[in-house]
Amino acid sequence: MxxxxxxxxxxxxxxxxxxxxxxxxxxxxxxxxxxxxxxxxxxxxxxxxxxxxxxxxxxxxxxxxxxxxxxxxxxxxxxxxxxxxxxxxxxxxxxxxxxxxxxxxxxxxxxxxxxxxxxxxxxxxxxxxxxxxxxxxxxxxxxxxxxxxxxxxxxxxxxxxxxxxxxxxxxxxxxxxxLATKSALLTAATGIDVLTHGIEAYVSLAATPLTDVHAQNAIKLVANYLRPSVASKMNKEAKLQMAIASLQAGLAFSNAILGAVHAMSHTIGGRYPMLHGEVNSILLPHVMEFNLLANPKKFSEIAYLLGVNTHGIPEVEAGKQGIESIKQLLKDIDAPDSLSKMGIEEEVIPLMSQMAIKDACMITNPRDMTINELENLFKRAW
Ligand SMILES: [Fe+2]
Known part of the structure; x- marks a missing residue:
């Protein structure tokens, strides 16, 4: 049952x-x-x-x-x-x-x-x-x-x-x-957190049809409304849609749990005073590239939700195009793309990897991960 x-x-x-x-x-x-x-x-x-x-x-x-x-x-x-x-x-x-x-x-x-x-x-x-x-x-x-x-x-x-x-x-x-009182930087960081919740919940090992509908809509709304929401405090439609995205991503991840981005992000947030969403924006593309192998079908669907024309394209290829479209979104909203530029020291990577592998969010990551693979992901993001 x-x-x-x-x-x-x-x-x-x-x-x-x-x-x-x-x-x-x-x-x-x-x-x-x-x-x-x-x-x-x-x-x-x-x-x-x-x-x-x-x-x-x-x-x-x-x-x-x-x-x-x-x-x-x-x-x-x-x-x-x-x-x-x-x-x-x-x-x-x-x-x-x-x-x-x-x-x-x-x-x-x-x-x-x-x-x-x-x-x-x-x-x-x-x-x-x-x-x-x-x-x-x-x-x-x-x-x-x-x-x-x-x-x-x-x-x-x-x-x-x-x-x-x-x-x-x-x-x-x-x-x-x-939401109208938030700076562009905070709107961007928190919006990427929403996207990360949607994606991690959608490919989570604990995802269900009940969580999938919320995750799907959250991903689609972020793809359509995060840019205008970052661009203007006064765009009421964008704020409304991002509020729905946040709520639905929350419903999805609360019930499907998360994955390696959050497990890794928690170790950085405990040590450095960085915004949670900024850490996620650096880690998200790298973790998606690693996880793609575990569920090409869902990564292809994510690409479709992000606006990629996936018709007739093999699932793995579509998944890769989805990751590229996220990289473009991150660039457009000026999100950080490297841990070293944010002042994270390379020496702490082995310790952070040991902590991340034990984080509760790692249990539902779709692809098994060894400590070496985790360390390599940190290094790629560094
Ligand atoms: Fe989060």
């Missing part, structure tokens, strides 16, 4: 949906909410909108924003202390992946105790979490719908991947208007 499970939160989607947050908290039984954000979200004014709506709904509100890019274990501990001290009963995460992943990790510690490293891996959370509402302001990490939280272990200098159905938020509020 082949059983497929598909988990997702209630999704409230559309321009202006940010103002559904107060009512959403009330529906979940909250009275005293803890809002996790970061300095960028405060600057853009979105945190204030959320706070106002919560207060209007009669809720008590506390905020925590001591979160950095690639959120750290000690930041999560600090947030949890404040959550407990203020006796809050629900958590809102608003921001990019960093704020939302930190909000989820605070939720874990608040009811399960211990250290955040105790929960690394799959299904380690035993007690129910407080009600969770996630509001993405980038397109994006997909954390608003996913069963993932990724936190940096500062001592080990690595990203810990926590996977549990308990981490699927109760409600995801996706308001495309929030």
């Amino acid at each position: 082949n059983i497929h499970k598909f988990v997702m939160p209630e999704v409230i989607f559309g321009a202006g949906s940010l103002k559904q947050v107060g009512e959403s908290c009330i529906r979940l039984g909250a009275t005293n909410v803890f809002i996790v954000s970061d300095s960028g979200v405060i600057e853009t004014g979105w945190l204030e909108v959320v706070m106002d709506d919560c207060k209007k709904a009669g809720l008590k509100v506390h905020t925590f924003s001591d979160i950095t890019v690639n959120p750290k274990d000690h930041e999560v501990e600090k947030g949890c202390q404040l959550y407990v001290e203020k006796e809050c009963d629900a958590i809102i995460g608003i921001g990019g992946g960093s704020a939302m992943d930190a909000a989820k990790a605070i939720a874990i510690l608040s009811t399960n105790g211990g250290e955040i490293e105790d929960y690394e891996g799959v299904d380690k959370i035993n007690r129910p979490l407080p009600p969770l509402i996630m509001i993405p302001t980038t397109a994006g990490s997909g954390s608003e719908v996913s069963q993932f939280s990724v936190i940096v272990h500062t001592k080990w200098k690595k990203k810990m991947t926590i996977v549990s159905k308990s981490l699927v938020p109760d409600i995801a509020i996706v308001d495309p208007d929030t």
Whole structure:
């Protein structure tokens, strides 16, 4: 018997949906909410909108924003202390992946105790979490719908991947208007993360027909709308379509898991303060070239979704053309293409390879990989 499970939160989607947050908290039984954000979200004014709506709904509100890019274990501990001290009963995460992943990790510690490293891996959370509402302001990490939280272990200098159905938020509020405040650089980096989620989920060993439809649409939307979204903050149509792409890529990878790009990317993000999407943009073409052999049919379909005319072309050849079209997209949006140019030291490649091979995302990579092959991929990307 082949059983497929598909988990997702209630999704409230559309321009202006940010103002559904107060009512959403009330529906979940909250009275005293803890809002996790970061300095960028405060600057853009979105945190204030959320706070106002919560207060209007009669809720008590506390905020925590001591979160950095690639959120750290000690930041999560600090947030949890404040959550407990203020006796809050629900958590809102608003921001990019960093704020939302930190909000989820605070939720874990608040009811399960211990250290955040105790929960690394799959299904380690035993007690129910407080009600969770996630509001993405980038397109994006997909954390608003996913069963993932990724936190940096500062001592080990690595990203810990926590996977549990308990981490699927109760409600995801996706308001495309929030995307208009992001720089071209951030729009490009987060958009490539969306593309990577779509592709890795589509060729994942755990992909199902339920995840494939979301991955396919996400890939197609990124191919059509990432360029205009990077080009203009004011292009509402591009922002709307990228918000859908991010949501669908999130639904796909939350249920199909990811692959070698994310396994490798996590080791870099734990050590260097690079944007997750920028690391992915460097690694993605190299990993696709390596993985092509494992599933030419799906790589050929990816090429078609990216706009390549695959009619009458052998699958492997079509797959290669798809990878070329991604390289062109990366060039067009000025994405970085080398780890060395980003300041990654060559000496750490063997250590990063050893860490990447043990990452939870490696389990679903479509092609088996030895430590030497992994090291070679890092070297090609260097
Ligand atoms: Fe990602």
